[in-house]
Every structure is written in structure tokens, then in C-alpha cells.
Amino acid sequence: MSGRLSSGPSRQVHDEILRPQFDFDMTHLLPHYLAVEVVLLLEYERMGVITGDQRRDIADRLCRIDESTLSADPATNMSDTSMAIEQWVHGQLVEPVPAWHVDRSRNDSQATAHALAAREWLGGAAEDLLGLGEAVHRLANGTTDLLMPGYTHLQAAQVITPGFYLAALSQQILHNLRRWLATYDGNDLSPLGAGSMAGQQLPWDRHRMAHLLGFAGPVPHALTAVASRSLALEMMAEFSILGAELSRFVTDLMTWGSNEYAFIDLPDELSGISAAMPQKKNFPILERIRGKLAHLGAFGVDIVLAQRSTPYSNMVEVSKEATANLHVSVATTRTALRLFSTVVDNLRFRSDRMREACRREYLGAFALANDLTLNDGIPWRDSQIVVGQYIAAAISADIPPHPGDPGLLVEVAGRHGYQVSDAARVLADAFDIEKAIRGKRSTGSVNPQALADLLASQADEFRLLRQRWDDRRARRGSARALLGRR
Template structure:
């Protein structure tokens, strides 16, 4: 029987508690939080050294014992460590010290230790997820640049509305990615505060240098309030919320791709390796990958709600319910988001737009109706609302006669306008201009429009913003790496 870890509890964890709760939690933390626990323990040793509670030799021995720990050197044991990873690390180090170090772990609590490791885990996962998100944006950016001149119908209320281009649409995808990436970076910076030194809830009794500890762990600074440091899991709420928000956006883009890939539209295609079949209908080529992406975005919303409800109505202090159960699906949320982003990137990297089908759709619809109304007002002096009525009347009458948009009927337009009290002097020119499909995207001259030059301007700006956000993430990673290297150097674990 190992020495007791506390005098209050005299029995080791029950086998049921070990098997159902403690061992699974231990394995999770061993796989995903161990590097952060070890980094924290090294900083704690440096703090004891700074305060004069241990000497340099003891600090180095503790550091070396910690440095040698891997996922295979510690394990959940109800008798030896109560199946708790913090106790397991403590016991592992104790057994490797030539003599006891009485002050090691004095004035310590697991509460801020666990909270700190979890935030460090969150920062790491958030950076990986940002990488996947930015890769998606870069893919959309590349494809947008290749398709700024390709015509396609844009839809409102599920009806063909105006001529746009895939490049214009994909620039919108890129814009949403950039907004989400910026929000993730902001979320990172807002949670980048170190809980270490908060103790159990009310602070600590020794003069811990929380600023130094935060710096050595790569944080921007310490979490100012000790209770907030151990009670709050705002990082889980914030991050799952951001992932669910972009999941909604991605689901909408994916819905468009699903529609465009249908046999009714036929605007896009994917290689056979990214397609599916029907076991009963051999004529079909399905795109279940798109359905998978959209389905994964639903999980992101569910994981956020799960995290919210797990914390709701709990006391504002450290608790297992908040720190562990409420965050049980946070890693799954990260992984699901990265999977959705990676799959969507593969779609964009392999997507083919069918120019013929998209042009045909543009030319069979009267997508120049808005232009015709503008011309009636600007060139012929017809009041705007009346111009709308005249343009709509022409489209209705021409369609009833079986005319296509390119089969201009100047006499018909003249008659419709006359019926509303106006004489049109150049109906042939108005109609030829309004329903010139190729010229339609160049008539849009406002900033941010589908005009190819405007799209290229937006894409150039987006490229700079991608570079800026990537540089910001790189800087934060570098700070964390350098902090870890500094801790090891101070403990004599490296020669640098």
C-alpha cells in the first residue's frame, strides 16, 4: 500500500470509480495534456528555486525527472496515485530523487495546475485549427483568382437573380474565413492569461511571481483574479462558440455546392475519387463528401451547446463538473472543425466549374431586368418605380411569346412603356445592353462588386490579410516555444 495522499480520505478509489471515471480521464490527460503539465511543473520548480525553498541542485534533479516522463512512464493506479495525473507525476519524481525535497509542492493546489494545463492545451488546439481554417481560405483564394471571368447565375430566394462569377462568390468564402480566423486569433489572445499561482481559489501564501511564471509558460500575462483563474472555463465557451459560428457559414456555402452539383444545375463536378455512387441507380454520380461537411458543421453547434449547458447553473468555483465534464467534447469539437475544414479544402482544390452549363443558365434567364430598369430611368427619364414595372412587363410579355433574353423585342418594350405613359426612343439599344450577358459583370462598378477588376482588388487585399494573420499565429507559436526552451535552460536541461 502506498503512502496516503491526504489524511481526510482513508480508502483508495473504488474500482468502479477508477474504471468509469478516473482511468479514462487519466488516459485523456496523458495523451493530450501531459506536455503542458510537465512544462508547468518545471516552472514551479524554478519558482521554488527563486524563492529559496530548494537549491539549484534539487531544481535540476526535479527538472531531469520531469524531462524524462513520457506517456509510457506513468499510469493510472488507484493505490499509488489515486488514478490522478498530478499525483502520478509527483510520485514519479519523488521516486527518482536521491533524498526528499520537503518544500517541493508546498503551497500548491491541483486547481490552478489543471486550469493552466487546460488553457495551454486549448491554445495548442486552437493554433492547429487556425491552420486548417487558413488552408481552406487559401484554397478558396486560389480558385477565386482562377474564375473571376467565368459567368454564373447568382440566386436570391432560390431564383436566378443576377450574373456573378465563381471568383466573386469564392471571394466571399475567403472574406468569411478571414473574419473567422481573426476572431480565433482574438479568442486566443483573450484566453492567453495564465492561471498558475491562483491556488485553490483564494490565492497562495507564498510570494509566487505570477508574471514570471506566465512568461516562462509563454502566456501574455497572468489571469489577474485568482478565483476567475480556477473557476472560469471561458476559453471552452469562447472557442466552441467561434467554431459553431463559422460552422453555420460553412454549412451555407456547402449547401450552395450541393445544389450546384445536382443534376438540375450541373454547375460543378468533382473527380470520381471524391464522388460516390448509387448501388441501385447506375446513372448517378453523388457527392456525399459535401453532405459530410455540412453534417459536421451541425456537430459544431451541438458541441457548443453541450459546453454551455455543462457549465450552466454550476457554482462559480473550481469543480470537476465544469473543468472536466463540461469540456468533455471540446477536443471533439476541435477535431470535427479541422476535419470539416480539411474536407472543404479538398473540395475546393479539386472543384471543376462547368462553364457551358453556367453560361447556358445565365442566358436562358432574364437576368438583365435590373439593368433594363436602370437604363429606362437614366437614359429615358422613366421614374424608377415605373421603370421597374415596365421592365417586368417586358420580361413577362417576351416570355409569353417564347422569346429568349437575347431575342430582343424593341417594339414590345416600346408598347409596354407606352401603356404606362412613356415613349421610348432607343428600345433596341436598351434591350441589347441590358441583356448582354458577357457585359453584365462589368457594369457593376461599385467597390466590392462582381466586376472582375473589383474581385481582383478584393483578392489582393485578402492575400495581405492572410499573410498578416499567419504571421500573428507564427509569432505566438514562437513565443511559446521560446518560453519552453528558456525554462529548460534555467533548469540546466539544455546547454543553450
């Protein structure tokens, strides 16, 4: 193929390296390789390297190529996608076009095909993440009036609502969507026209080629264009981060679905059974989601280690091996997101169980300590001690949080030299679970109005981000449609 070697690749190299890569390219990258070829043809014609008739003749052959057209042949095309396209078209032409592929390198062409695919994959994953975020936001809006315990260090801490908790998840997803958009836009650049590594001899219009492919512009530096795989690296890093974050929320759902909590339920079609213990209703879908999210961290480490310490140049190790799990990472991310969306759409919170858990726990202890300091002048640290000793004594005496025992509170405070002016009131206020959420006044809190304001703001941002992702999808679609008419 180049005259430098006397034979094609060995059977082992073909079977274990080149053929699997070729098959992957045919399944996932072929349309992008062909789009690159069409743009190269348009530039050849613009520069006067080939005629309009020659360009149309080659383009007609390119349009006939699909997965069944090309084959990996070590003898004729080195089992390489770009060479297979070139050889097949040459064989179909009535008149040869000697200047076709002059001043052209596989390095920037392959990098461009990979960038086109990765950009498409990231856009698809973003669509699924938007879907999950919007599902979570809907459920949050519908559960702002249900009371449940909030936990710190796995211990019941304060009264919250499912809507408040889910608003945290939708806020996290919005953050991820913004990061993904920055990753997309920061890498929305075309390597095409960079050549092997140092640029090209012909006056290629790299800006025109980038825009024809739907990119915002060309990669400014020729070496960066062929040496970097920053989009793949950043995508897998973002997926890894997302997997770690979402797994924590899934863990909470798994906990709340256990018999000891029974805060949530899922329909039978999303549940599982035990083959030996017929009393059980399991939620293996949550385990599957968390397990799939764990893979994302492994994929993120994989691409980092595969690129680490490689020379900064075009390397098969970086372009092919390091990115070998990119498509798997995308597919795993999208599966986990769609499954999580289905769970959220079908999730039911059991208000009776959650309310009972709030009633039996001393979730107003923080508010009680605040009240003793602000209204009875007990120093803050001492009020913490008084409240802690009161609760310990109340638990020992089997006294419920509400209405509590005013006499016991007065007695405990008196041991420390303090008086409580209205013990019955402060206990009733502190451990009234309905008042617990209304008593918060800061923005971003569980207070119903603060939560409503936050959810309204999130709704606006979801609409804005969906529009931005839609705009980028439309730009890709317009570029494909335009090339299809050339």
C-alpha cells in the first residue's frame, strides 16, 4: 500500500487487532468516515485539484458504500477502513482520478471521524440525562408536602420532604448538564486539514471544512488535532463523575426500599423475588443501576492510564486502544440513565411510613437548642448539653418527642443553673414535625416557599439547557443534510 513493506499484516495481527477494529468502524464510524470523504472532495474541487465531474463521480461511489460493501482484506487494504474506502472507490471508477487523496493523511481524517462520532454520542447521552433530570424535577414538585426524616451519618437528623431531597438530585443533574455542555463546546472543533501532524501543503480551507461537518471551527494547532483525544478523555471523566454522584442517590433509594424503612415502593414489573423466600419483594433494578454506574469509574481510569506517558503525537495506542471503551462507556451511561428515569417515573413514596419515622425521632433537637439560646438566654454550647441530656433522659423514660415532658426539660436545665420560661411551648414547637419545615427561613432550605422558588428556577434552567442541547443536535443534523445534497 505504501511500497515500504513487502507484505500485508500477518493473519494474527489481522484476526486479533485489525479485523475487530474494522468491524467496529463499520458498525459505529462508517457514516462519519464517509462524511469526511465528501468534505475532502468539495475542497479538492474548490482548490481546482479535481473537476466537478470527477468530484460527482467519486461522490456517487461513496453514496453506495455501506457495511456490506467493504471488507477487511490484509492484502488489498491492510484491513483499514480509510484504505478500504479508497480501494473500493478506485475499483468502481470508470476513469481514474489521479489527484484524489493527494496531500491527504489518515491521521486527521480518522481523528475527525472519531470526533464526529464522539460528539454524536455525547449529545445522545445528554438527551438521556435531561430526561432523568426532568423526571426527577417532576417528582420533586409532586412530593413537596410529604414529610420524611433527613439523615446525616446514617442517623435521622431533621425533617425534610422527598421534594427537597429530589431537588438536590435535579440540582446535581443540572450541574452535570452544564459541565457536559462545556465539554461539548470546548471540543466542538474539527481536526480535518491538520494532515499527519504539521499541517498540509495545499491551501485547505479548514474553517469551511469544519463548518460543512457541523463543527464550530477547526482545531487551531495541527499537532493537537491529531495527537489529542481530549473529547473522549473528558467524556469518560464526566461519565465517571456522574456515576459516582448518581450512585449515592441510588444507595439512598436502596436503603429506603428495605423492610426496616419501607419509605418507597416500585410496581411489580420493576421488582424482583427470591426463589427461596416467597415473602420478599426485591428491587434488583436499583442494584443494576448502581452496578452499571460503577463501571463508569473503571472506564474513566482506563482511558487515563491508556493515554498516560504516551508521546504527544498521533499514536494508535491513543487513538484506538485508549478509546476502546468509549462507546461501551456511552452505552452503559445511557442504559443507567434510562433505567433510573424509569424508576423515578414509577417511584411511590409511602407517606405513612415516613411520617411515623418523623414522629418517633427527636428531629427537632436543633430547633430546641436554638430556642433555648434565643429566648431563654442559655449559651449555645450549654443549650446543646441541656437538650442532649433531656433527650437521653426522655428516651430512657420512654417519653415521645411530642408533646414531650416540660417538667423534665426544666429539671435538666436547672441542673446547669438555667431556667426555661415556657417549657411546654418550646417542646411543642421544636418537635412539631409540621412546623419543622416551615421554620426554616434561608434560601435553598426545606421551607415550602424556598423550595418552590428553587424548583421554579430549576425548571427555567432545564428549559434553557434543553434548548441549547437541541440547538447543537440541529446543527449536526443540518450539516448531515447539507452534505447529503452535495
